[in-house]
Amino acid sequence: MIHLGVNIDHVATLRNARGGIEPSPLFAAECAVLGGADSITVHLREDRRHILDNDVTLLKEGLSVPLNLEMSVSEDIVEFGLALEPYQVTLVPERREEQTTESGLDVIRNLKEITAISEKFRAKSVRVSLFVDPDLTQLQAVLKTSSRCVELHTGAYSNAKSHAEKEKELKRLVDAALWCNNHGVRLHAGHGLNYHNTFDILQLPGIRELNIGHSIISRSVFVGLKKAVSDMRALMNQASTHEVIEKARALQQDNK
Numbered sequence: 071m072i073h074l075g076v077n078i079d080h081v082a083t084l085r086n087a088r089g090g091i092e093p094s095p096l097f098a099a100e101c102a103v104l105g106g107a108d109s110i111t112v113h114l115r116e117d118r119r120h121i122l123d124n125d126v127t128l129l130k131e132g133l134s135v136p137l138n139l140e141m142s143v144s145e146d147i148v149e150f151g152l153a154l155e156p157y158q159v160t161l162v163p164e165r166r167e168e169q170t171t172e173s174g175l176d177v178i179r180n181l182k183e184i185t186a187i188s189e190k191f192r193a194k195s196v197r198v199s200l201f202v203d204p205d206l207t208q209l210q211a212v213l214k215t216s217s218r219c220v221e222l223h224t225g226a227y228s229n230a231k232s233h234a235e236k237e238k239e240l241k242r243l244v245d246a247a248l249w250c251n252n253h254g255v256r257l258h259a260g261h262g263l264n265y266h267n268t269f270d271i272l273q274l275p276g277i278r279e280l281n282i283g284h285s286i287i288s289r290s291v292f293v294g295l296k297k298a299v300s301d302m303r304a305l306m307n308q309a310s311t312h313e314v315i316e317k318a319r320a321l322q323q324d325n326k
């Protein structure tokens with residue numbers, strides 16, 4: 071089964087709008103788990119615009135599912151992550167002026183730094199996932215680090231304006247996924263995924279985990295968080311069933 075990591079950053083965005091205590095990210099995480107989330111993802115940004123240090127600590131202590139901490143490679147955030155020891159960290163690039171994480175890591179240019187940080191987390195048995203664009207040259211560089219897990223940035227696919235552009239971006243993702251399968255690299259994907267565009271991403275060969283935030287939290291405003299998560303979970307289960315049926319069909323063809 072493909073894991074669903076639910077990103078609850080925007081629950082904290084809403085909480086911070088009034089500076090009080092509600093809505094609580096921990097309560098949101100519990101609702102997401104009841105709806106079928108396999109893990110909870112939060113991004114502790116350098117400017118602390120949504121999730122705060124204390125939220126992450128409470129989530130680490132209170133969650134019944136793994137915590138995936140998205141973070142930049144800045145020194146104080148890395149120190150925080152190392153002390154926290156979440157189940158997984160996802161290293162992402164970060165620019166203060168961006169609305170959200172706009173591109174993948176430049177593993178080639180920052181190889182030394184990323185390798186050193188990955189090794190520190192690996193020494194604590196924390197899984198290190200590297201958020202990268204579906205670019206084979208970046209993926210080659212991942213093999214030079216101790217991480218064997220990537221999250222493919224699906225933003226370009228999600229934002230594609232035309233059918234042709236979408237097909238082109240999907241092909242890049244498929245090629246990157248095949249490359250990961252051939253090189254023993256665990257495959258995650260995320261960014262901009264919603265109830266309409268996730269089905270194709272679930273067909274990526276070897277996909278193990280999706281991390282989805284904005285669309286689920288947006289839907290939750292109308293239907294509640296548990297239901298918004300369970301709707302996404304149902305969509306993902308449907309895709310697994312579809313895959314099994316397709317495999318059975320292919321086997322039938324082979325046997326003819």
Ligand code: PXP
Pocket residue numbers: 077079113140160162170171201221259260261262263281282283284285
């Ligand atoms: N994965 C990564 C690495 C991200 O930075 C984000 C955005 O915080 C997401 C997944 C979730 O993206 P979205 O909110 O568009 O679903």
